[in-house]
Each structure stands twice: as structure tokens, then as C-alpha cells.
Amino acid sequence: MLNYVARRMLLLIPTLFFVAVITFALAHAAPGSPFDKNPDRPLPQATIARLERLYGVDRPLHEQFVLYLGNLLRFDLGSSLVKDRSVAEIIGSQFPVSAQLGLQALFLALAVSLPLGVISALRQNSGVDYASMAFATIGTTIPSFVIAIVAIYLFAVNLKLVPIVGWGTPRHMILPTLILSLGAMAFLTRVTRASMLEAIRQDYVRTARGKGLSEQMVIVGHVLKNAMIPIATIVGPATAGLITGSFIIEVLFNVPGLGREFVLSITRRDYPLIMGVYLLYAFIIAVANLTVDILYGLLDPRIRLK
Amino acid sequence: MASAALHLRPLVAVLVTGGLVLGACFGGPSTPPNQTTTVGEGQPDPNGELITNLGSEPDTIDPHRASFVGEIAVVMSVFEGLMTLDPKTLKPVPAVAAKEPEVTNGGKTWKFTVRDGVKFSDGTPVTAKDFERGFMRTCDPKTAGDYSFVLYIVVGCEKWNLMDVRKSSTAELDAAKKAVGIHALNDKDIQFDLTEPAAYFGSIAYMWVGMPVKQESLDKGGERWTEPATYIGNGPFKLTSWKHNENMTFERNEGYWRGAPKLKKWTRVMLNEGAVAFAAYRGNEIDILGVAAEDLRTIESESDLKGQLQDVPGSCTYYIGFNAKRPPMDDPNVRLAFAKSFDREGYIKEIQKIGAAASAGFIPPGIPGYDKDDQTQKYDPAAAKAALAKSKYSGSAELRNVKFTYASNSRTKTRVEWLQQQWKANIGVEVVPDPVDSTAYTQLVKKQETTPLMFILGWCADFPDQQNWLTTVFHSSGIAKTGWKNDKYDDLVRQADQETDKAKRDGMYQEASRMLSQEAPAAWLYYVTGKILIKPWVKGVTTTALDSVLSQFRLWAVYVTKKG
Numbered sequence: 001m002l003n004y005v006a007r008r009m010l011l012l013i014p015t016l017f018f019v020a021v022i023t024f025a026l027a028h029a030a031p032g033s034p035f036d037k038n039p040d041r042p043l044p045q046a047t048i049a050r051l052e053r054l055y056g057v058d059r060p061l062h063e064q065f066v067l068y069l070g071n072l073l074r075f076d077l078g079s080s081l082v083k084d085r086s087v088a089e090i091i092g093s094q095f096p097v098s099a100q101l102g103l104q105a106l107f108l109a110l111a112v113s114l115p116l117g118v119i120s121a122l123r124q125n126s127g128v129d130y131a132s133m134a135f136a137t138i139g140t141t142i143p144s145f146v147i148a149i150v151a152i153y154l155f156a157v158n159l160k161l162v163p164i165v166g167w168g169t170p171r172h173m174i175l176p177t178l179i180l181s182l183g184a185m186a187f188l189t190r191v192t193r194a195s196m197l198e199a200i201r202q203d204y205v206r207t208a209r210g211k212g213l214s215e216q217m218v219i220v221g222h223v224l225k226n227a228m229i230p231i232a233t234i235v236g237p238a239t240a241g242l243i244t245g246s247f248i249i250e251v252l253f254n255v256p257g258l259g260r261e262f263v264l265s266i267t268r269r270d271y272p273l274i275m276g277v278y279l280l281y282a283f284i285i286a287v288a289n290l291t292v293d294i295l296y297g298l299l300d301p302r303i304r305l306k
Numbered sequence: 307m308a309s310a311a312l313h314l315r316p317l318v319a320v321l322v323t324g325g326l327v328l329g330a331c332f333g334g335p336s337t338p339p340n341q342t343t344t345v346g347e348g349q350p351d352p353n354g355e356l357i358t359n360l361g362s363e364p365d366t367i368d369p370h371r372a373s374f375v376g377e378i379a380v381v382m383s384v385f386e387g388l389m390t391l392d393p394k395t396l397k398p399v400p401a402v403a404a405k406e407p408e409v410t411n412g413g414k415t416w417k418f419t420v421r422d423g424v425k426f427s428d429g430t431p432v433t434a435k436d437f438e439r440g441f442m443r444t445c446d447p448k449t450a451g452d453y454s455f456v457l458y459i460v461v462g463c464e465k466w467n468l469m470d471v472r473k474s475s476t477a478e479l480d481a482a483k484k485a486v487g488i489h490a491l492n493d494k495d496i497q498f499d500l501t502e503p504a505a506y507f508g509s510i511a512y513m514w515v516g517m518p519v520k521q522e523s524l525d526k527g528g529e530r531w532t533e534p535a536t537y538i539g540n541g542p543f544k545l546t547s548w549k550h551n552e553n554m555t556f557e558r559n560e561g562y563w564r565g566a567p568k569l570k571k572w573t574r575v576m577l578n579e580g581a582v583a584f585a586a587y588r589g590n591e592i593d594i595l596g597v598a599a600e601d602l603r604t605i606e607s608e609s610d611l612k613g614q615l616q617d618v619p620g621s622c623t624y625y626i627g628f629n630a631k632r633p634p635m636d637d638p639n640v641r642l643a644f645a646k647s648f649d650r651e652g653y654i655k656e657i658q659k660i661g662a663a664a665s666a667g668f669i670p671p672g673i674p675g676y677d678k679d680d681q682t683q684k685y686d687p688a689a690a691k692a693a694l695a696k697s698k699y700s701g702s703a704e705l706r707n708v709k710f711t712y713a714s715n716s717r718t719k720t721r722v723e724w725l726q727q728q729w730k731a732n733i734g735v736e737v738v739p740d741p742v743d744s745t746a747y748t749q750l751v752k753k754q755e756t757t758p759l760m761f762i763l764g765w766c767a768d769f770p771d772q773q774n775w776l777t778t779v780f781h782s783s784g785i786a787k788t789g790w791k792n793d794k795y796d797d798l799v800r801q802a803d804q805e806t807d808k809a810k811r812d813g814m815y816q817e818a819s820r821m822l823s824q825e826a827p828a829a830w831l832y833y834v835t836g837k838i839l840i841k842p843w844v845k846g847v848t849t850t851a852l853d854s855v856l857s858q859f860r861l862w863a864v865y866v867t868k869k870g
Contacts, residue, residue, distance in 0.1 A: 036749065149581055157589050165592065
């Protein structure tokens with residue numbers, strides 16, 4: 001097991017290397033320069049040339065890439081080309097915010113969707129089932145920015161239950177957490193229900209019932225445990241998606257997170273920031289997948305990790 | 307734009323134009339351009355706090371690197387330059403300088419004297435050396451400021467600034483630095499040697515590029531000197547905290563030389579989504595809001611909001627540029643015909659909503675050089691048709707399918723399609739809209755070789771002087787790459803730049819400005835103006851053409867009464 005984890009961690013190095021190559025090439029392939037800040041009002045050509053020289057953006061691409069890798073090996077992610085801050089500083093101050101919000105949303109999503117999915121499956125075609133499926137459909141189809149704007153007007157402007165401006169207290173976090181979790185919550189409810197329904201019809205369940213086990217033991221010990229595999233498959237990437245930050249939620253709720261920073265870094269061609277955040281995301285996704293793989297082994301002894 | 311962001315496009319578009327929406331908080335000729343809009347009534351709350359919206363997080367608040375509206379707004383509340391501008395006329399008047407500058411050597415040598423008793427917010431006196439350090443930082447190639455070009459008028463600044471830091475030796479850099487004509491003669495006097503008599507240098511001396519800075523701040527803070535601990539200025543407010551991407555708080559500088567400002571605290575939040583900012587204003591969580599055109603109808607339908615609505619003037623002009631080197635736009639008759647054949651008033655009413663018809667010349671109201679009698683490009687379909695008939699392309703294939711390139715977003719698309727209809731209806735010319743990615747668009751309009759046949763651009767004043775419009779933009783070596791070159795115009799604006807007789811100078815610029823409208827390398831589209839919502843408890847706000855949301859020239863006079 002330890003051996004397996006160590007090997008997978010080592011495999012991360014070539015993975016991150018290729019992510020770096022591809023990201024670097026794509027980011028630089030997009031036309032434009034980080035110093036084209038305002039499309040309506042370009043800087044003088046001489047100014048842009050001067051800035052590109054100063055930041056080394058005028059050098060041949062392969063040279064820039066080698067320099068970047070060299071710095072990366074020393075854990076130096078460089079400085080933003082448009083902001084007065086280093087990439088490490090930006091990630092260090094904004095990522096924890098996104099991660100906290102994402103984890104809260106994840107736990108909320110799990111806490112609601114697992115019981116809801118299980119109950120819907122056990123009472124298939126009942127009122128509860130229809131209601132939870134209606135919720136799941138609405139939750140996946142209505143875009144979060146629509147729900148967010150409606151929620152802001154309802155809870156903040158009309159009812160004055162929560163503030164709009166600011167971040168950090170539970171009152172500030174409640175709406176964004178809830179709305180960020182809705183999508184995952186709805187989707188996970190569907191998946192939980194579907195994989196419960198699948199597991200419930202298996203022969204081993206009938207066997208368990210035939211052996212005279214209590215209904216509770218059958219559901220928890222046999223159905224739910226086996227139903228968890230597809231759920232775990234989804235929760236891994238979903239976790240990565242949630243903790244890396246949502247642009248829409250962060251913009252609408254004034255959350256000082258990394259998701260917004262990331263999208264803006266792309267539109268602004270802030271190469272070091274794009275690279276830094278992409279590598280971080282790749283790392284998180286790889287770790288999430290590894291965790292899922294390990295979980296498989298725990299959930300299903302037939303799956304051996306070698 | 308990367309594909310990952312595609313589904314976010316509508317929001318991204320709002321953000322990208324966010325600077326513009328904020329920048330668009332300027333006013334209309336319906337009101338006098340520069341004025342104090344809220345007069346004092348009600349007692350100032352001694353503990354008054356103002357909350358405004360900065361929009362997005364500033365990339366930098368380093369005075370010598372700042373270039374965006376929000377960045378400059380922060381600099382101007384924490385620092386004050388040698389000169390400031392009179393909010394009524396936008397002419398330079400002494401601020402930290404004790405008196406008007408002494409101009410000698412035929413207009414090429416300018417000496418400013420620092421006022422006694424001006425201190426940084428940490429209590430140390432402001433000296434001429436601090437100003438020298440500030441101006442020099444702007445010229446320093448290592449500072450990487452966007453605005454250094456405004457100081458190229460100073461001897462040696464351009465040469466030093468454009469040096470390649472990697473390839474030049476330390477000795478070469480030092481020699482170039484020594485040759486720059488910025489010298490603190492002693493603790494009080496600072497002298498500038500200019501490359502030519504630049505009558506507009508007084509206006510430059512108000513700008514962020516010349517803010518004084520303490521050596522100690524730079525030494526202690528290094529690259530991070532713009533964090534509150536070392537961001538020490540001499541202006542009315544001091545920065546007390548900066549939560550990145552969240553808010554900045556300022557407190558009054560008790561030792562400010564004009565007397566302590568009336569506001570105790572000023573918080574600037576960073577809401578960059580318009581709908582959320584509007585919600586925050588309604589919820590009394592911010593006190594002033596730059597109004598977006600989309601929200602105007604809602605505001606006007608609610609009487610309490612409508613009563614809080616104010617016009618504010620602006621300092622930008624949007625224009626439709628023509629590539630004067632490519633047929634059919636190489637014929638001035640065709641360009642003038644295009645310029646005279648769209649209804650500017652109708653454009654404002656139907657499309658722009660907030661703004662003013664650019665019915666005079668290039669320079670907008672409120673900025674020196676605004677020429678309200680310039681009717682050259684006035685909407686006149688009959689005259690437009692006549693101009694077109696006179697052109698050598700009349701009836702030729704070049705006037706079919708004229709390509710109009712623009713930075714693709716829904717807002718600009720609507721603008722371009724409206725204009726397309728106008729030209730078709732009024733002069734029978736078929737214009738083809740050609741949307742391109744906004745960053746690619748920026749690349750295209752930067753070089754003469756790639757300039758599209760027709761395009762839209764805006765220009766905003768760096769400092770309020772005709773030079774910054776007529777020379778900087780439309781001189782043949784200027785920023786607008788239309789390819790238009792008229793030797794008489796070039797000579798006229800360059801002479802006016804150096805003319806020391808103010809009346810004569812204004813006359814020369816006016817002649818050049820009329821020539822520009824007539825030759826029409828560009829058609830003036832609209833002057834940016836704005837509307838703000840302002841809570842009744844906010845008083846003493848002055849709006850000028852150069853202000854975005856709040857008055858930068860009389861910040862100390864702003865106050866709030868007790869809320870509610």
C-alpha cells in the first residue's frame with residue numbers, strides 16, 4: 001500500500017511536467033500580451049516593448065520555459081506580471097479562502113445528498129423520491145449565478161438576514177456555501193439514488209436478506225457500502241472542483257478566493273499566475289484521484305492496489 | 307480567451323468592462339462640467355465613515371506604476387503632488403508647492419518650492435528630495451510604470467527609461483540616470499530641465515507619477531512597500547489595512563497640511579459585479595454607486611433612488627477610427643461622409659443610455675480645449691451624401707462591404723450594429739461588422755500595418771491639456787494608428803505644445819482641432835459621462851471631469867452626517 005502511494009506520488013512529477021509544458025505552450029499561444037491591459041486604450045508600443053523586456057517576456061519561448069522550470073525546482077513560482085505580488089503570495093492568501101468555502105460546501109452537499117439519495121432509493125416512486133428528484137433536477141439545471149442573484153436580493157436586500165459586503169464571519173459565508181454546494185448536492189443525490197437502486201437488486205443483497213440479517217444491517221453493511229464506489233468516483237474530482245474556487249460564486253459574493261484570480265489571470269495573460277494556479281490545480285486533482293483509488297480498496301476488497 | 311472561461315463569458319465581459327463602467331462615472335454637459343454637487347447641510351459626524359466601491363482589486367497602488375482609474379484613485383487619496391487642479395477650471399494650482407513654479411530659460415526650466423510644514427502621515431517633513439525620488443522612480447527603467455512616458459518631456463528621462471536593464475552595464479545605467487534633468491537643489495527646491503518649452507508641465511506636476519516617496523518606505527518594504535506598514539504618503543488619508551480582494555480602509559491623516567479631513571474613516575470595498583454593488587447600495591452597505599446603464603430604468607422608477615441620482619462629467623471620448631491608408635478611407639470625403647451620417651443624439655438615447663453625444667470636436671466638455679462650436683461632424687445626411695458623391699469612390703465597389711472591426715462583446719456588438727443601420731439608411735453604404743477577441747483587437751489597433759479599416763477606440767485625459775489629446779493621439783506619431791498624416795496639423799500642434807502665450811496657444815490648438823474634425827481620421831462617437839447614486843448623508847463631494855466616483859481634488863472636504 002505504502003509502496004503504491006509512493007509510486008503514485010513519484011508519477012506526479014512527470015504529470016506535472018507535462019501539465020506545465022502544455023499550459024505554458026497554450027498560454028503563450030493565445031494572442032496578446034500581459035501589458036495589453038485596456039482594449040479601449042492601448043499603451044504606447046515602446047512602453048509595452050520596454051515592459052516585456054524588463055519581465056523577460058520578449059525572450060524565446062523555450063528559454064523562458066527553461067528559466068521557469070529552473071525557478072520551479074527551487075519552489076519559486078515567480079511574480080505576477082500585472083500585480084505587485086508574487087504568485088506564491090497570491091496563492092497563499094487566496095487559496096485557503098477557496099479551500100475553506102469549498103470544503104464547507106462539500107460537507108454540506110454530502111450531509112444532504114447521501115441521506116436524501118438513500119431514502120429516495122429505499123422509497124422509490126414515493127412522494128419523497130419525487131421531491132428529491134425534482135430538487136436534483138432543479139439544482140443541476142438552474143445556473144448558480146441565477147440562484148445567487150435571487151438569493152442576494154431575497155435574503156440580503158429584502159429580508160436583510162445577511163450582509164452583502166465583506167467576508168469572514170459565518171453570516172457572510174452561509175449563502176455562498178449553500179449555493180456553491182447546490183450543484184454537487186443535486187448531482188450526488190441522483191448518483192447516490194441510482195447506485196443504491198443498482199446495488200439493492202444484487203444477488204448478495206437477496207442472500208443477506210435470506211440469511212435473516214436485519215434490514216438495517218442489509219442496507220448499511222451491504223447495499224450502501226457497495227453503492228459507495230460510484231459515489232467515491234465522483235466525490236474525488238468534485239472535491240477538487242469545489243476547493244479550487246468558483247469564479248461565479250467568488251465574484252457575486254465578494255469572496256477573496258483563488259477562482260476569480262485564476263480566471264482573470266487567463267484573460268489578462270498573466271503567465272506566471274496561470275502557470276502557478278494550473279500546477280496547483282493539477283496537483284490537487286491528482287491527489288484527489290489518488291485518494292479515490294485508495295478508497296476503492298477499502299470499499300471493495302476485490303480491488304487490489306499494486 | 308481560453309476555452310475554460312468560455313461559459314463564464316457574460317460575467318467576464320462585465321468584469322473586463324468594469325474598469326470602463328467605473329471610468330464611465332463621469333458627467334454630462336447637461337450639467338456644468340465641473341462643480342460641487344452636494345452642498346453642505348447638516349453637521350459633519352466627527353466619527354463619520356464613508357464606504358465606497360473600488361470595483362476590482364487594484365493591481366498596484368504604487369504611485370509610479372499606477373495606471374487604472376481605481377489604482378489612481380487610491381494613490382490620490384494617500385499622496386499629494388506639487389500641484390493640484392482647480393476643480394472648477396482643471397487648471398494647475400499649487401498644492402505641496404508653496405507657490406506657482408518659477409519658469410525660466412524660455413520655458414525649459416521649471417523650479418518648484420516645497421511648502422513649509424508639509425509632512426508625511428508618520429510626521430516626518432516632506433522635502434524636495436522626496437519629490438526627486440518620486441519623479442526619478444517614474445523614469446527608472448526598473449520601476450516598470452505604464453505612465454512614465456508623460457515625463458519624457460524631462461531631459462534624459464526617455465533615454466534612461468527605455469534602456470534595456472539586462473543588456474546595459476551598471477555604469478551605463480548610472481550615467482543615464484545622472485543625465486536626467488530632475489534635481490532637488492536643497493530640501494526646499496526642486497528643478498526640472500525640459501527638452502522643450504512645455505506649457506503643460508504644471509498639469510503633469512499634479513499627476514501620480516510625481517508623488518513624493520520616503521526612502522525608508524522603499525528600503526523597509528522592498529517590492530511590497532505598498533502594504534499599509536510602509537505605504538506612507540502626504541495626502542489627506544492614510545492606508546490602514548488592505549485585505550486583498552476584499553477591502554481597503556483609510557483613516558484621516560490628522561497632520562494633513564490643509565487641516566484634518568472631515569471623514570474619520572473611509573472603507574473601499576471591492577465588488578466587481580454591478581448587480582451585487584447595486585444590491586449593496588440599496589442595503590446601505592455602500593454610500594456611493596457608479597450607475598450602470600442596465601440599472602437606470604429601475605432607478606428612475608423608484609422615487610427615493612431617483613432623488614439620489616446625479617450626473618457626473620467625464621474625461622473620455624469614444625471615436626470610430628478609420629485607416630486612412632486603405633481605400634475607401636484614404637479619401638477624406640468618404641471619412642467625413644461616415645462621420646456626418648449617424649445620429650449621435652439618437653445613439654445616446656437608444657444605445658449608450660449614459661453618455662453625451664460627441665457633437666463638437668475630439669476634446670470632451672470640462673477639459674481645456676473643448677470647442678462647443680465645432681459643428682464640422684454634425685449629423686447631416688444631406689451633407690454626408692454630398693461629401694460621398696464628391697469622393698473618388700462614389701458608386702465604386704470599395705463602398706460595398708466596408709469592414710468594421712471591433713472587440714467582441716455583446717455591448718459593442720449592439721453599438722456596431724446600430725451604426726451599421728445608420729450608414730445604410732443615410733448614405734446607403736453596407737458596413738460589415740467584424741468581431742474579434744478583445745486581446746487580439748488590442749494587438750490589431752496598435753500598429754499601422756494591422757489597423758483595421760474601421761474600429762472603435764476611446765481616449766481619456768491623462769492630464770487636462772490639449773497637448774494630451776491633439777498631439778498625443780492624432781499627431782502622425784501619436785497613439786491613434788489611423789495612418790492619417792497632415793504636415794500642417796503636425797506642425798501646428800507641435801508649435802502649440804511649446805507656445806508660452808496661453809491665448810495664442812489655445813487658438814492654435816483650436817485651429818488644429820477643427821482641422822482634425824474636417825479631415826476626419828476619426829468620427830467622434832460620444833463623450834463618456836456618468837451617473838452616480840449618492841446617499842443623502844454624504845456631503846461636500848465635488849465632481850470634475852477627471853474624477854471617477856469621488857472628488858480627488860477636494861477629498862478633505864467630503865463628510866457624512868449621521869446616517870438615517
